[in-house]
Amino acid sequence: MKIDDVPQDQIRTFKGYGTKAVYAVDAKGRYTKTATNGWEVEEVVLRDVLADFEVLAAQAKQRVLQGKSSPIEFFVYKRLMDIPALAQAMGIARWRVRRHLNPKVFRKLNDRMLQRYADLFRIQLAALKNFKENTTIDPDS
Amino acid sequence: MTQIPDFQHQHFAHCESGVMSALLMHQGVELSEPMVFGLSGTLCFAYLPFMKFGNMPLVSYRMFPGHIVKKFPKRLGMPYCLKTYRNQAQAMDELDAHVREGRLVGLQTSAYYTTYFPPEMRFHFNAHNIIIIGKDADDYLVSDPVFDHIERIKVADLKLARFAKGLSAPKGLAHYPLGPPAGLDLPRLIKLSIKKTVRMMLYAPLPWIGIKGILLLARRVAQLANKADERYTRLFLGNVVRMQEEIGTGGGGFRFMYASFLQEAFAATGWPVLQEASARMTEAGDQWRLFALACARVVKKNPDAAAPDHIANLLRQCGETERQIYTLLKSLNRSH
Numbered sequence: 001m002k003i004d005d006v007p008q009d010q011i012r013t014f015k016g017y018g019t020k021a022v023y024a025v026d027a028k029g030r031y032t033k034t035a036t037n038g039w040e041v042e043e044v045v046l047r048d049v050l051a052d053f054e055v056l057a058a059q060a061k062q063r064v065l066q067g068k069s070s071p072i073e074f075f076v077y078k079r080l081m082d083i084p085a086l087a088q089a090m091g092i093a094r095w096r097v098r099r100h101l102n103p104k105v106f107r108k109l110n111d112r113m114l115q116r117y118a119d120l121f122r123i124q125l126a127a128l129k130n131f132k133e134n135t136t137i138d139p140d141s
Numbered sequence: 142m143t144q145i146p147d148f149q150h151q152h153f154a155h156c157e158s159g160v161m162s163a164l165l166m167h168q169g170v171e172l173s174e175p176m177v178f179g180l181s182g183t184l185c186f187a188y189l190p191f192m193k194f195g196n197m198p199l200v201s202y203r204m205f206p207g208h209i210v211k212k213f214p215k216r217l218g219m220p221y222c223l224k225t226y227r228n229q230a231q232a233m234d235e236l237d238a239h240v241r242e243g244r245l246v247g248l249q250t251s252a253y254y255t256t257y258f259p260p261e262m263r264f265h266f267n268a269h270n271i272i273i274i275g276k277d278a279d280d281y282l283v284s285d286p287v288f289d290h291i292e293r294i295k296v297a298d299l300k301l302a303r304f305a306k307g308l309s310a311p312k313g314l315a316h317y318p319l320g321p322p323a324g325l326d327l328p329r330l331i332k333l334s335i336k337k338t339v340r341m342m343l344y345a346p347l348p349w350i351g352i353k354g355i356l357l358l359a360r361r362v363a364q365l366a367n368k369a370d371e372r373y374t375r376l377f378l379g380n381v382v383r384m385q386e387e388i389g390t391g392g393g394g395f396r397f398m399y400a401s402f403l404q405e406a407f408a409a410t411g412w413p414v415l416q417e418a419s420a421r422m423t424e425a426g427d428q429w430r431l432f433a434l435a436c437a438r439v440v441k442k443n444p445d446a447a448a449p450d451h452i453a454n455l456l457r458q459c460g461e462t463e464r465q466i467y468t469l470l471k472s473l474n475r476s477h
Contacts, residue, residue: 001397001427013259018289021152023175023397025423031175031401035152035289041437045379048440049195050261052376079253080264082195088307089253089265139260 001025003034011038013046053077064131070106071131072097075121078137089120144275144282145243152289154394156270157209158183159286160247163272167245168321179402180330181213182337184395186463188358189349194308197380200358202395206268206309210247210316216330219322226313229304233296236315240276247272249314251305257285257292267309269302328477331406331415336474339467352467355460363453378436378452385433396426412477418470425462432456 003024014020019035026032057077063069076086083101087094099105100117111125118125122141148167153159158178165172178184185204192199214221226232239246252258252266275282280293294302303313342351349357358381365374403419406412432455438446447455 001423001430013261017259019152020287021154021289022394023154023401029420031397031404031419033152033154033174041382041433044437044441045382046261048375048379049383052372084193085195085265085307089305091306140256 003027003032006034006036007039007041008036009038009040009043011040011043013043014038050080053080061133061135064103065133067103070101070103071128071135072106072117073101074131074135075117075123075128075137079121086120090116142275142277143240144277145240145245148245148274148284150274150284150291151286153286154398155203156286157206157268158398160270160272161209161213163284163286164245164247164318168318170321170325173401173405175398175401176405177209177213178395178398179406180334181209181216182334182341183208184338184399185341185350186352186354187350188354188361190361195380197376200381200384202385207249207314210249210270210314214318216334217322217325220319221316222319223314223316225311226315229300229313232303232313232315233300236273237276239315239317240273244317245272245274246315246317248299248303248316249311250299250302251307251311253305254298254302255285256294256298257283257288265305265307267305267307267311273299327406327409331410332473332477335406335470339470342463342467343471352460352464355456355463359453359456359460362456363450366449374449375440375442379440382433382436382440385429394426396422396429400426410477412473414469414473414476418466421462421466421469425459425466428455428459428462432459 001022001024003026006022006024014037019037021033022036023031024034054077057074060069060073060077064071064074072086076083081089083097084094087097090097100109100113114128115125118128121128121137123137127135127137151159151163151166153162153174155174155178158174158181161177161181162172162174165177172180183204185201187201188198189201190198211223224235226235236246236248248271249267250269250271252269253263255263255269255271270286272284272286273281274284274291277293279296281296281299283292283294285292303311305311345351345353348354362378362381365377368374400419400422403415403422407415407419432452435447435452435455439452
């Protein structure tokens with residue numbers, strides 16, 4: 001890649017977060033380190049997977065409000081994880097996490113377990129316990 | 142506020158090679174990031190369909206995380222300390238002691254808890270690498286190689302980041318050189334590392350690694366045409382490209398970095414094969430970028446998006462170019 005071809009698409013994700021370093025060839029054919037503020041391609045694929053997580057989270061929210069699932073399912077997608085990743089990050093078995101998605105089981109969980117979930121999701125314990133229509137998370141926390 | 146003196150933050154393309162390059166620089170050893178990347182033999186390709194990451198197969202364009210930190214000091218013959226912890230409080234206390242004594246220490250962290258990342262990038266990815274350069278009240282000062290300036294992180298968040306669980310959990314890993322390497326025999330190291338990379342990319346006895354892995358992935362991509370599920374196709378191609386362009390510095394980026402290494406190696410040895418291979422590796426990197434562009438068109442549902450067969454062919458071209466490069470590099474062993 002020539003230095004002139006290094007993409008400078010000013011992608012949204014990096015706005016305010018600086019640049020990335022890349023290696024490219026200068027006019028004399030020598031490799032140099034240079035900076036880029038992003039390539040649209042990476043933005044497109046990132047936004048696509050984020051949109052997919054948003055859809056999953058919205059569907060989960062409906063299920064939670066209908067009493068078909070527990071709030072854990074909503075937060076897991078909000079935090080860009082899936083159930084196997086959540087089980088690994090919690091350090092407990094997958095079947096236990098799946099069981100905790102059952103609202104009946106979820107209601108009986110003790111505060112210590114709930115606090116572990118809340119810590120992982122970086123939310124208050126109350127937000128996990130009292131799930132409401134307008135529940136959301138602070139992306140910067 | 143305590144801060145390590147004489148440290149100049151540098152912006153790198155990839156976290157692990159960047160951390161190693163910065164730590165070496167602090168020891169007075171000048172090895173650029175591409176040199177660290179090349180000499181440690183980190184260039185690779187792996188498509189592991191049985192390892193799922195977010196329900197998508199793992200695609201990697203370099204050796205597994207931790208390869209440089211664990212293998213490279215040995216290859217340089219440099220005394221090096223690698224330490225993981227069970228006791229989290231002890232890990233943090235020892236880090237404070239390092240900072241007080243002015244020792245530069247690299248840490249493995251999870252990107253989920255590094256709060257200075259853009260929120261959209263904070264995936265559960267456990268193999269990020271940073272350097273701690275100071276402490277200011279409740280914050281650590283972080284030299285993160287992929288950011289262009291010094292960042293800050295809360296003590297509590299750093300602790301979580303060092304002890305995140307899951308795939309390739311950091312377990313509090315801290316690492317630092319205990320002294321400079323005994324002596325740097327560059328021609329020998331260059332030859333050895335290229336030999337290892339060539340052997341892995343051409344002859345790894347597994348179907349998922351090296352050129353074979355690229356061709357296997359190409360077959361899978363071609364098969365996507367038979368799948369009716371449009372969402373799966375989108376996410377699958379998106380995943381391949383995300384692994385390529387965003388995690389660290391990706392396929393194109395790693396190829397360019399290796400090309401830069403070959404160029405520096407040529408300057409150090411004068412072996413003409415290296416110069417030719419460098420130019421061809423640049424070509425391979427450009428082909429990887431074309432592939433990424435074609436995938437992005439599919440993801441974006443662009444009307445002139447290519448069919449899966451065509452995308453698979455782009456991948457096969459990447460594989461073929463790389464195969465020629467490694468065959469070319471193989472001749473190095475006979476001639477020097």
